[in-house]
Amino acid sequence: MMRWPAAVLSALSLGCLVACATAPVRDTPVAASTRVPPPSQALALRESWLAGRHALLLDMMRRHGVGMWVVINEEFHDDPLTAWVAPPLPYAGNRDVFVFVDAGDAGLKRIALTGYATEAVTRFFEMPAVERKQEEALAELDARYRPRTIALGMDGRRGVTRSLTHASYRWLVEALGASAEARFVSAAPLIEEYLDTRLPGEFAPYRDLVALTESLVKRALSNEVVVPGETTVGDVRRWLYDALWEARVGTWFEPDLRVQRQGMKDGFSRGFLAVADEAVVIQRGDLVHVDFGITALGLSTDWQKMAYVLKEGEQDAPEGLKRALANTQALQDALMLRASRPGRSSADVYDDTLAEMKAKGIEAKVYSHPLGAQGHALGASIDFRAASRQEAPRLLRKGSYLAVELNTVTAVPEWGGQQVAVMQEDPAYLTDEGWRFFVPRQDAFYLIH
Template identity: 70%
Template sequence: MRGGCWVVLSCVLLAACATPARRGPGADAPRLLTWSEQMSVREAWLEKRHGLLLDMMRRHGVGMWIVVNEEFHDDPLTQFVAPPRPYAGNRDIFVFVDAGPEGLKRVALTGYAEAALTRFFELPAEGRTTRDVLTELDSRYQPKTIALGIGGRRGVTRSLTRDGYAFLVETLGAGAEARFVSAAPLIEEYLDTRLPEEWEHYRALVALTDAVVKEAFSPAVVVPGKTTVGDVRRWLYDRLWELGVDTWFQPDLRVQRKGLVSSTSRGFLAPSTEDVVIQRGDLLHVDFGITYLGLNTDWQKMAYVPLEGEMDVPAGLKKALANTNALQDALMLRSSRPGRSSADVYEQTMAEMKEKGIEAMVYSHPLGNQGHALGAHVDFRSASRKEEPKLLREGSYIAIELNTATVVPEWDGQKVFVMQEDPAYLTGEGWKFFVPRQEAFYFLGSQVFTTRGAPIH
C-alpha cells in the first residue's frame, strides 16, 4: 500500500493548508475505494493466498519460509504476505512453516502489536524474544529447507539484507544456515498466481488507466505549439495525486514528427526530452501505469495531432497501427496457450510477422503485484534460452508490450514506430484484453474529449 505515517502526516498538513480537495474520476470512470476499504479487500485476498501457500511450499520443497522486514527498508514481499499496514518495529519477521499434519503454521514476530495480525498469524506470548521463537520453531519442526529472499535474479526475490541474513545465522546457527535456500521459485509462483477475486478490481484499474491517458491526450491538456512533453508528464503526476493513486515508474512520452530523426535508447525509440513542444502533425506516444490495491497497470497508447484543416489521420499512419494490431493478434490469439513455452510463443509470433513482411519487436512482461512482475516473459530475452524458458500459466496477467515499424508515404517514406502496451489475462484460448485495445489513434482535434460519452472532469 502507498501509506505509512509520513503520508498520513502529509495529508493532515495539506488539509491544514486548505489545499483543494482531490478531484475524483469522471462520472463514468470506476469508483475508487478508500484506504480502509482497500485494506479490507486486500486482507480478504490475503486469506485466500495463505490458503494456497502450503501446497506451493510443498511443490517447491520448502519446509520453512522466512520474510524479514526492516524498518525504513520494507521488504517488497511484506504487503503481500502480511496485512497491508505500516510496519515500524525495527525488524519484523513473518514465518511460514510446513507443520506436517498440523498444516501451515504462521508466526509473526513484530516489534509492535498489531491487532490485524492476529487474523493471520500466531503472535508470541509477552516476554518471548524473536530468537526464542525462531529457535523453537526450527527445533520443533526441523525443516529440511529454510527459504529466504536470497539468490534470485529480481529485487523481490533477493531482498533479504546482509544484516538480516546475519541475524538469522546467529539465531539459528550454522546447522540451519546449511539448509538456507533461495525462495525465488516459491515467490514467483506466489506472486504470479492471480485470484479470481482480483479480476474485477484489476479490470476497473485498467479502465481508469485508459481514462486518464485519454484525458492526457486530449485538447483539454495538449495545445499544439504551446504544450511541452514536460507539461503532459507533470499533468499525469498531478492527476494521480487527485485520484489518490500512485505509479511505479515515471511516465514517458515520445514524439514522432515528419522530418525529425528519431533517437533510440537500448534499441527502442527513445523518450522525448521534457522541453519538446508538441506541434501539429505530431504522433504522440505515452507509457504510463497506475498502482492501486497492491496491483499495477502498464499502458501505452498513441495520439495524432492533426494539421490545420485535417479531419482524419493519414492513411499511412493508419496502416502502421494496423500492423501493430496484427502483431497483437499473432501473439495473443494464435501463439499463446497455457502450458506453452514463452520462447516458443515468441518465435511463432515473429515467424508470422516475417511471413507478413512486418518489422516487429515483442517485449511483453508479467503484471500484477509488480509492474515488471514475476512469471513468463514473452520477449527476445526468453527466446535466447540462456535461462530455461517458462511455461505460460493460465490466469496470469501480462503487459502485451510490442511495436512495429512501418514506412509511411505521407511522411516521405519515413519509418514510424507504433508502440502499444495493454494488460491482458491468459485463458485457454489465448490472452484477452481487460478493456478493448487501440484500433484508431486518439485524434487531438478541436472537440472536447470524452470517455464513453461522459466528460472527464
C-alpha cells in the same frame, strides 16, 4: 467472478473508479467516492485477498520443496514481500519476522514474531504464547518442526526475490546455528509462483484500474490538455502527475512521452523510439506516444497509447499511419490469439510470434512482461531474453496478467517513406484460448484537433 466486498461496495459502486476521469483534473475537484476506496476499505479488500493467498501457500511450498519460509521486514528498509505475506500495514519494529511452516498433517503454520501483537496481525498469524526474544522463538520453531529447507529471499534474479539483507541473514545464522544455515535455500521459485498467481477477487478491481488508466491517458492525449503549437511534452507529463493525485492513486514509474513527426531524424535509441525532451512543443501533424501506469490496492497497470495531431483541414490520420497501427494490431493478434496458451514456454511463444511477423513482412519487436503485483512483475516474460533460453524456460500460467508490450516499424508514404514506430502496451490475462485484454485495445489513433 468475485466483485468488491460489501464494505467496499458501500462507498464504491461498479465502474466508479473510472468516474474520476469525467471532470477536468485542474478545474473540477473529484468526489472521494469516485476514486479508489479510502485506505480503511482498501485495507479490508487487500486483507480478503491475503486470506485467499495464504490458502494457496502450503501447496506451493510443497511443490517447491520448502519446509519453512521466513520473511523479515526491517525498520526503514521494508521488504517488498511484506505487504503480500502480511496485512499491508506500516511495520516499525527493528525486525518483524513472518514465518510459514509446513507442519505435515497439521497443515500450514503461520507465526509472526513482531515487537507487539495487533489484531490485524493476529487474524492471520499465531504469536508465541510466552513473550521471548525473537531469536529464541525462531530457534524453537526450527527445533519443533525440523524443516528440511528454510527458504529465504536471497540469490534470486529480481529485487523482490533477493530482498533479505546481509545483516538479517547473519542474524538468522546466529539464531538458528550452522546446522540450520546448511538448510538455507533461495525462496525465489516460491516467491515467483506466489506473486504471479492472481486471485479471482482481484480481477474486477484490476479491470477498473485498467479502465481508469485508459481514461486518464485519453484525457492527456486530447484537447483538454494539448493545444498544438503551445503545449510541451513536459506540460502533459505534469498533467498526468496531477491526475494521479486527484484520482488517489500512485505510479511505479515516470510517465514518458515520445513524439514522431515528418522529417524527424535520429528518433531512435537502442532500437526503440527515444523519449522526447520536456521542452518539445507538440505540433500539428505529430504522432504522440505515452507510456503511463498507475498503482493502487497493491496492483499496478502499464499502458501505452498513441495520438495523432490533425493538420489544418484533416479529419483523420493519414492512411499510411493507419496501416502502421494495423501492423501492430496484427502483431498483437499473433502473440495473444495464436501463439500463447497456458503451459507453453514463453520462449516458444516469442519465436512463433516473430516468425509469423517475418512471414508477413512486418518489422516487429516484442518485450512483454508480467504485470499485477508489480509493474515489472515476476513470471514468464515474452521477450528476447526468454528467447535466448539462457535460463530454464518459463511456462505461461493460466490467469496470469501480462503487459502486452510491443511495436512495429512501418514506412509511411505520406511521410516520404519515413519509418514510423507504433508502440502499444495493454494489460491482459491468460485464458485457455490465449490472452484477453481487460479493456478493448486501441483500434484508432486518439485525435487531437
